[in-house]
Amino acid sequence: MSRKLIELKNIVKNFGKNEIIKDISLDVYEGEFLTLLGPSGCGKTTILRMLAGFETPTSGEILLDGEDLIPVPANRRQINTVFQSYALFPHMTVRGNIAYGMKMQHIPDKEIKERVEEMLSLTQLESLADRKPAQLSGGQQQRVAIARSLVNRPKVLLLDEPLGALDLHLRKSMQIELKRLQRKLGTTYVYVTHDQEEAMTMSDRVVVMHEGRIEQCDTARQIYKHPATRFVSQFLGDANLFTGTYVHGDGEAYFCQDDGAADTYAVRPEKLHFVPDSSKGMAAVVTESTFMGNVYRNCARLESGQICFALNDRPYNPGTKVKILFAPEDACRV
């Protein structure tokens, strides 16, 4: 793994009496695409704003390249932000917006010009360079906001739900665009979103946050396969939660739910199998079967009354008695 670029150490942030960030420690590595994922109010945007310099942690340390970042004001940090509202300067053209950061750094005019043109072509904005933001579509404004930040060659690019205001189709293409720019320029991205799919498809690592704490920090694949907590299992993808004793053997596993054991496990719906004639497994009755296009969503009621659901490639008639089984490695204690 490459070297640590940002280190957050025991960060706490209070707003008045509200503890928004409760003791968070996190490392961001150079060149990675790190996503802070969580429901609104979980503190992800606050972390971003502390990195940008718009908020100061109540306690804790932030290091950039090993140096204390907290006393550095926002305008002296080699970190740029793409705002959710874009915050383009309405009185400047696209070109003016992109050049602004470099002008503030007193970079020579000739170099500013070159870098603006380079960035315009990289983001395919050449034909719009002399327009004002009001004359651009949402997706185009978004590209300008990204170009305006990236042109300054920041060590870290912070993105605060940058695709939140775009429609689904545009969002997909901007996701690809963002990844392409990141690979091309090698910039470290810290990305904030509440969209789990966005987080999974784009990030090298995902930090799942909940109520001011980090629930889990790992690759999307690892988090999906091995969610650390109940919250993570349900926030990133869907999960069935079972309470009981884990029983396994012969490549099959199930839960024994009548012995009073209180451990909870999460199993992804696509990992659950409905087996009509089996001596083992959790007895259940199919209640519903819905065609989803590529799969069927089958629901069943366990003897305990709990409803679980599975994604399978075939439907089951409601009322069918089945046993529910899964592969031993597909259960995750949460």
Added chain:
Amino acid sequence: MSKKFSGSTVLVIILAVCGFLFLYLPVVVVVMYSFNTDAISSFPMSGFTLKWYKAMFANTELIKSLRNSLIVAFIGTGLAILIGVPGAYGMYKLKFPGKKALEKMVILPMMLPGIITGITILSFLQLVGVVQGAFAVVLGHTTFLLGTVLPQVYTRLRQLDRNLLEASQDLGAGGVQTFFHVILPNIKTSVFGAALLSITLSLDEIPVTFFLNGVFTTLPIKIYGMTRNGFTPEINAICSLILLASVAAVIISNKLSAKEAV
């Protein structure tokens, strides 16, 4: 006309016309009389002349008071802008306890009767040892003009996306750079509009000036004095000119604010 108006619509139209006549008929009469050959205000007009305008320009005291008024209006407005715009920016940018109360207090001078403002400023200036005269009038006007400039500019600032400030900072700009490169270009028309309005307000101000002027005479005070010693048509002439300037200023000011608010 294919469509007939109902009785109530006709009534509304009549009332509206009456309202407009009530507001603007006196104005029209003054302008008309300023071109009347007869020295006595009478109708119908006995002929068309520009002699009252000539008389007005020949009246050195009147012209001097106009000059005084213009000086006060421009300096007062300039000071009000210099204090009011940064003040409004500070109120917009900073968060502090009592901000809401301050927002309300700022418009208070505009709501207060001029006579109160006049007396309070007079008492205060006497307390700090400023004598009545030109300087006192400028200070007085600056004070009440601040009450128009600051709220107007503040209202415009509050329409701006607060993220613009942070975006500018994020891109490396300090506070002063952000103000001149990002904030001011986005509020400049309302600043200009506020300045125009201030100038018009200052030009026809009597109550505050009355308490502070001493021997320093502004145009409205002069006109007021002239009407007491007998009404001459040159007053109509100068009133018409001021009217023209005021209407122009108000139109420009409205146009600019409307354009910027998009």
